[in-house]
Amino acid sequence: MRRLHRDITLVWADGGYTGGLIAWCRNKLALTLQIVKRTDDTTRFVVLPRRWVAEHPFAWLMNSRRLARSYEALPATSEALIQRSMVTRMNRRLARPRAAGYH
Template structure:
């Protein structure tokens, strides 16, 4: 193991990757004229193919996408910045409610989630989020008369987030043996995005 990899593992195991990411997110929000901590989040998931190094105990089959791999769950703010994300051991969409949103969201915050195959019982999920997290979860439904590809309200925000991850070559496929490393790589990808935003020069006012 090279020295660079040892440093990355030490940062991951001590939570430094996430801490560095969260500090940058607050800076980006302040630069955009927002409060450092958000009051709303958009929730969705993405299935990705897993490489051969991912063991059978850390992967699963997504029947909706017909894909064998891992599922990334994410909560982003209204700017598309990552608030919380995790990769459960299987590709299944079910996950403990305590990890359903970031602790950065204050009590009574609003969360948007889309109904579909991954939300079998949206009513019980809403109640669990209210009871456990004090989170007001709104399920955005697609009406029966909608045809073709339709962008539901707020959904483009989290879809843009996933599109950014796909631009990171390491994240186009899950290459990490552990889910902890997979989550750390997502944080690193967003860290690169935020540093570019902070470094972007603003036009001078006349």
């Protein structure tokens, strides 16, 4: 990933990725790994900052009927279907008429 995307400098991760991974990312990949943690004193649902960035694409993929269940035998087939679903989503967004005054 680092060779392909040199412009990425910050990565968000779930609270389960604490420990040596932070130092490894900094030393080996020259990335800043920021852990998004939830507080232990919450008693109700709270939206964690930046969590939606990772979770929304998975929700968008579930709109594709074929991806709702894992029927594929080969990972390459699943990967192709995911790419197809995301390309379809991007095309729909690009084809959507823009609101007046929005640039």
